Amino acid sequence: MTLTSYNIARTFLAFGLLITLIFNSNYTLFGYDILHLNNPVFDYNFYYILREHLVLAKILSIIILLIVISGYFPRYSGILHWYITYSFFMSSDVADGGDHIASNITLLLIPLTLLDNRKNHWSHQIVSQGNLKLYLMNSIYFLIAIQICAIYLHAFIGKLFVEEWKNGTAIYYWMTHNHFGINPIFKDFATQLLSNKFIVIIISWSTLALEFLLASCIILSQSNKKRYIFLFSGILFHFGIMLIHGLVSFFFIMSAALFIYLMPKHSQFSLNQLKNKKIWKQFINQFLH
Structure with a gap:
């Protein structure tokens, strides 16, 4: 596989x-x-x-x-x-x-x-250089990339006009919302977390920063290893939204979009490679240096 x-x-x-x-x-x-x-x-x-x-x-x-x-x-x-x-x-x-x-x-x-x-x-x-499928793949991936970039850029810019996002309190209101608020399973933990205004501000502004950075990833070259950092960051971001707000299908859809947007188009990994611990160590070392 x-x-x-x-x-x-x-x-x-x-x-x-x-x-x-x-x-x-x-x-x-x-x-x-x-x-x-x-x-x-x-x-x-x-x-x-x-x-x-x-x-x-x-x-x-x-x-x-x-x-x-x-x-x-x-x-x-x-x-x-x-x-x-x-x-x-x-x-x-x-x-x-x-x-x-x-x-x-x-x-x-x-x-x-x-x-x-x-x-x-x-x-x-197998995608040979110069064939129709290669050109078509590059074109389609570019169109999808523009769309995903626009989604995160729109989310970022739209929040800049909302006072609660600018002053860093938006996360508090979203997590305590009657219908869209945090999952009851995490309610006690969230109550303690949200009681600290500095944590609320950090989470709110970190959301803005991540959305801007994800939108900016469209300028990264296909060989840039930072693509994987933002890929994992984006997936973790939407996984958190899934846990907090229960948007399960949205998590899988946005993860799919992020894989096309950020995973190099021609990268292929076999299951045997993913089971190899040495490869993961080399992969991590590339980020650390």
């Missing part, structure tokens, strides 16, 4: 939607009425077509997402993956910005999946 930004991202995107479909009822996802969009394009929405059989629609969606995760037949599963992701974003009552991002990325990945003639996307990938 070979790990690349391409197959990791496809898997994370599919898994994010998969757990949303499995752990939520049809009423939670779509409400009583799925006819809430007055748009001709909506007539071709998967969940609209099967609006009288949403259980069947959910089962078929889960099967398609499992196929994507398994890695088999990417040439055919790529379009289906986008179709299911886009249909969910357009029709679900609980779709958020993460689902919008997933819809855009799966759409942009379609050309790569169509050119992927492997039986399984987890197998070793």
